[in-house]
Amino acid sequence: MAGFRARDMAAVGHRMVPHPAVTLALEFGAGQPIVNDASGRQQRGSLVAGLGIGFGGAVWVRGENVECVQVRLSPVVARAVLDVSPSDLDGSMVALDDLWGSEASRIREQLAAVSSWKDRFALTDALLLRRRESRSSSVDPEVAWAWHRIVAGRGLVRVDRLAAEVGWSRKRLWSRFRSQIGLQPKRAAKLVRFDHAAHRLAVGESPSRVAAESGYTDQSHLHRDVVAFTGVTPATVADEPWLAVDDIAWTSHPTPTRPLGS
Structure with a gap:
């Protein structure tokens, strides 16, 4: 919080x-x-x-x-x-x-x-x-496990592999995940991957390095994804106040507060 x-x-x-x-x-x-x-x-x-x-x-x-x-x-x-x-x-x-x-x-x-x-x-x-x-x-253990695997893997997971690991068909995992988590598994993985990449951009890492190490095919792929999620370029999103707060607020930092617009 x-x-x-x-x-x-x-x-x-x-x-x-x-x-x-x-x-x-x-x-x-x-x-x-x-x-x-x-x-x-x-x-x-x-x-x-x-x-x-x-x-x-x-x-x-x-x-x-x-x-x-x-x-x-x-x-x-x-x-x-x-x-x-x-x-x-x-x-x-x-x-x-x-x-x-x-x-x-x-x-x-x-x-x-x-x-x-x-x-x-x-x-x-x-x-x-x-x-x-x-x-x-109200979340199935298999769905919860799949969600945690997506987060732990920073979005770099395959839905069919997740389904195999929980013993479900791909269609069943897709349906249960969507109804209980709110996104389709593939969409959830893209969101988690974007979030990881955006925070690396916010701490000053270059787009080329972030793209190479975050599962994007190239820098253009990262650019398209960032624009799709935020409406702005990677250079602009790196300065967004919400991301600046995250470095303090969502970790074990001793003072998890930061004013916005003060």
Whole structure:
């Protein structure tokens, strides 16, 4: 999880870079984040966003005096925690009030009442753990295993080999994976591969090296993939604020917070 504080990103906003996780945003500041997608849909306040949201650079976040805790959840546990299947989200977003009702308001008040990010993270962690423990997983063990293999292999896996390893037909794995994770296995692998490549670009590695070591046929292949996922070139995506935050927020760094637009 990560903490975000943005005084003013109303004019410029921030592009959401697709990520292989279901995103939960819990806002508690004086202002509300406003999220817009390419279809013209808009969400304000706390929300849940589907796996890989932001494809094509179509989703932007704006707002003033925004404070929120953002959590990235594996699609394997997302339904048990959030009360919505990743496949139902289908790369879109839904207001948390619509999913959790009054509980969404309570967590907002609790987050606003404490003064440190450490305490906010602890509150969020306890909330998610409580919800997870009170619900059973709806993901087949074979599907969960396949997802973890894709992530561990940084997207460089073959779907037919995964099916053989779990003892299923390719068609069965394809169908179960799509219905429970929210993406087809091949699409999930492409998203994971892109995510790995984008973060290597963000720390300053050259596109040629990233392409050669991330499973792309050449630099042009990497370029096409990055543009398809983000709407911008590899050189531009390397400077995206969401990726800059990841180096701090999604690792074991002792201070997992970073302001955006402060």
